Amino acid sequence: MKTTMLEVDNLATGYGAVQALKGVSLHVDRGEIVTLIGANGAGKSTLLMSICGDPRARSGRIMLDGEDITAKPTHEIMRSGVAQSPEGRRIFPRMSVLENLVLGAQAAGQDPAQQLPRVFDLFPRLRERQSQRGGTLSGGEQQMLAIGRALMSRPRLLLLDEPSLGLAPLISRQIFATIRDLNEREGLTVLLVEQNANQALRLAHRGYVLVTGRITMSGSGAELLARPEIRDAYLGGGH
Amino acid sequence: MTAPAAVPALGITARLRAALVDASKATVVAFGLFFIMVGLRTDVSPTGALFLRTRWLDVALLCAAVFVSRLALALWLGRRKPEVGPAWQAAALSRAGLLFGPALLALALILPFVPGIGRYELDLGILVLTYVMLGWGLNIVVGLAGLLDLGYVAFYAVGAYAYALLAQYFGLSFWICLPLAGILAAFWGVLLGFPVLRLRGDYLAIVTLAFGEIIRIVLLNWVELTGGPNGISGIPRPTFFGLPFSMSGGPQTFAGFFGLEPSPSHRVIFLYYLILALALLTNWVAIRIRRQPIGRAWEALREDEIACRALGINITNTKLTAFALGAMFAGFAGAFFATRQAFISPESFTFIESAIILAIVVLGGLGSQIGIAVAAIVMIGGFELFRDLDEYRMLVFGAAMVVIMVLRPRGLVGSRAPSVLLGEQRRIDARFVGEGRG
Numbered sequence: 260m261k262t263t264m265l266e267v268d269n270l271a272t273g274y275g276a277v278q279a280l281k282g283v284s285l286h287v288d289r290g291e292i293v294t295l296i297g298a299n300g301a302g303k304s305t306l307l308m309s310i311c312g313d314p315r316a317r318s319g320r321i322m323l324d325g326e327d328i329t330a331k332p333t334h335e336i337m338r339s340g341v342a343q344s345p346e347g348r349r350i351f352p353r354m355s356v357l358e359n360l361v362l363g364a365q366a367a368g369q370d371p372a373q374q375l376p377r378v379f380d381l382f383p384r385l386r387e388r389q390s391q392r393g394g395t396l397s398g399g400e401q402q403m404l405a406i407g408r409a410l411m412s413r414p415r416l417l418l419l420d421e422p423s424l425g426l427a428p429l430i431s432r433q434i435f436a437t438i439r440d441l442n443e444r445e446g447l448t449v450l451l452v453e454q455n456a457n458q459a460l461r462l463a464h465r466g467y468v469l470v471t472g473r474i475t476m477s478g479s480g481a482e483l484l485a486r487p488e489i490r491d492a493y494l495g496g497g498h
Numbered sequence: 499m500t501a502p503a504a505v506p507a508l509g510i511t512a513r514l515r516a517a518l519v520d521a522s523k524a525t526v527v528a529f530g531l532f533f534i535m536v537g538l539r540t541d542v543s544p545t546g547a548l549f550l551r552t553r554w555l556d557v558a559l560l561c562a563a564v565f566v567s568r569l570a571l572a573l574w575l576g577r578r579k580p581e582v583g584p585a586w587q588a589a590a591l592s593r594a595g596l597l598f599g600p601a602l603l604a605l606a607l608i609l610p611f612v613p614g615i616g617r618y619e620l621d622l623g624i625l626v627l628t629y630v631m632l633g634w635g636l637n638i639v640v641g642l643a644g645l646l647d648l649g650y651v652a653f654y655a656v657g658a659y660a661y662a663l664l665a666q667y668f669g670l671s672f673w674i675c676l677p678l679a680g681i682l683a684a685f686w687g688v689l690l691g692f693p694v695l696r697l698r699g700d701y702l703a704i705v706t707l708a709f710g711e712i713i714r715i716v717l718l719n720w721v722e723l724t725g726g727p728n729g730i731s732g733i734p735r736p737t738f739f740g741l742p743f744s745m746s747g748g749p750q751t752f753a754g755f756f757g758l759e760p761s762p763s764h765r766v767i768f769l770y771y772l773i774l775a776l777a778l779l780t781n782w783v784a785i786r787i788r789r790q791p792i793g794r795a796w797e798a799l800r801e802d803e804i805a806c807r808a809l810g811i812n813i814t815n816t817k818l819t820a821f822a823l824g825a826m827f828a829g830f831a832g833a834f835f836a837t838r839q840a841f842i843s844p845e846s847f848t849f850i851e852s853a854i855i856l857a858i859v860v861l862g863g864l865g866s867q868i869g870i871a872v873a874a875i876v877m878i879g880g881f882e883l884f885r886d887l888d889e890y891r892m893l894v895f896g897a898a899m900v901v902i903m904v905l906r907p908r909g910l911v912g913s914r915a916p917s918v919l920l921g922e923q924r925r926i927d928a929r930f931v932g933e934g935r936g
Contacts, residue, residue: 334811334813338810344808354798354801362798362809365791365794366812367809409808
């Protein structure tokens with residue numbers, strides 16, 4: 260039976276005078292991977308941030324598992340089963356890998372000792388590098404750390420912002436494989452923002468296309484991949 | 499200045515040639531500058547007209563000095579193997595640090611009874627320990643939470659005036675006022691914290707700087723309460739749990755009660771141990787709390803505020819607790835300062851105090867407890883050591899700071915020593931994880 264995990268209804272927000280989202284509606288079902296693709300500045304990251312309450316919604320509604328979280332403070336949203344791996348990874352560079360991971364569990368009230376083996380099994384590289392400082396990891400390892408840190412809070416819904424940013428194709432394929440694995444084995448619900456539309460749409464069950472703050476298209480991953488306008492705009496024509 | 503067989507890889511002649519070229523270039527630049535600035539000088543002739551005087555000999559001497567110094571510098575720097583230096587230094591320092599801390603503590607504990615340590619040395623020790631405590635307190639705000647606070651002295655002032663005023667108007671004793679001074683300072687810390695919650699870096703520094711000045715100027719101008727520029731005098735001295743340090747030698751005094759010869763040094767020794775205990779309390783709390791979730795949250799906040807929010811850390815609480823705890827220790831130190839001096843005035847709480855405390859924290863290496871203690875000893879003790887040099891000691895002081903920052907840009911004890919982590923790579927049991935030391 261399908262149940263809705265996240266429902267965003269006519270969400271509008273912005274920064275100062277700039278209107279970044281102009282009434283976005285989408286939903287993510289439990290156990291689904293949904294991707295949000297779009298060009299630079301379309302508002303993808305703003306939408307993810309806005310779900311976390313920063314920037315706050317100016318109008319519209321955000322529901323998580325039937326609960327209205329539109330006005331909840333950010334730190335409470337992040338403690339209620341939502342985790343975000345933010346754009347640009349934003350790991351804590353001078354703290355060790357282990358400390359980074361522990362911080363992911365702590366605010367959500369999870370016991371780090373229970374969550375660590377799970378994350379280390381997903382990303383064995385992190386186990387090897389646990390005492391190293393975060394800033395000394397390679398880009399791919401930092402991305403693993405950012406996702407691992409988000410998973411430490413044992414989220415119901417994982418928000419991933421551009422996990423393939425600046426990574427070699429091989430590494431980004433590994434990351435995507437891990438996301439699929441998490442979804443299939445643990446039933447983790449994922450909302451994925453990507454510029455790499457090809458990989459993202461292949462991975463996702465469904466996708467939305469965001470253009471300057473509005474959803475212009477939606478459909479299953481395969482459907483969207485097959486549409487000529489998507490191929491032209493986001494897949495570089497005959498890519 | 500040639501280094502025999504130090505670097506066999508790079509030939510002596512090649513290094514010498516490079517150094518000579520470098521020195522020649524520097525000399526050409528120096529000549530360009532000195533030719534005009536020193537070589538040509540306008541003087542007034544007896545008739546009142548201007549005439550041009552030339553000083554070619556001075557120019558030649560200066561250029562020669564530049565050439566020789568530059569050559570010596572190039573050869574000396576070229577002698578070092580840069581990639582080996584810092585790592586080797588850090589390893590040695592961390593090894594020495596394991597013994598150094600306990601040794602320093604032991605010395606601090608027995609200092610009053612070391613032969614040759616008189617009143618002057620103990621007074622200096624008290625002063626140094628006050629700054630060690632202030633440094634450790636500010637380290638919570640700046641070193642751990644990464645909030646650049648240029649007005650830390652304001653909380654020191656709040657603590658000092660809290661004790662002075664409570665003692666003067668309500669006759670409360672030092673031991674009751676000490677916690678009150680800490681609580682009041684913490685309250686002001688929260689009060690400052692609220693308006694600056696959204697600020698970081700330069701902007702935060704400016705606002706905290708202004709806050710420090712506001713407190714001082716209020717103390718200066720609220721004459722009815724604080725005595726204004728005249729300050730508050732006759733602040734009660736501390737008692738040994740109710741027994742005053744008096745020269746009368748009666749049964750209700752410290753000396754009389756313990757059957758000792760009354761001596762003025764009793765109070766100094768007592769004050770010394772009091773500030774030592776307060777400083778150690780600050781250190782203990784800071785070390786303990788760093789391993790607690792709130793301590794980790796402070797460090798995470800220093801690293802990346804947005805990531806903290808994404809992890810569900812309550813930024814408001816995290817910042818306010820850092821401000822409050824840091825301010826509380828400044829309040830304790832302030833109450834101690836007031837009882838030690840028996841006189842306080844706004845003059846003791848100027849911006850330069852904040853700057854000195856911040857310099858101690860930065861020189862010591864942001865976040866390092868032992869580094870801060872050493873930096874306080876070097877800065878405050880060094881300041882005393884060069885007292886004979888009068889105003890030149892500022893010059894020595896400035897030069898010393900530049901040298902330290904060039905040689906160890908991250909402070910005496912550089913940041914979070916990763917060597918602590920490397921030896922424990924395999925320890926991942928729950929206890930280890932719980933401590934989060936990584």
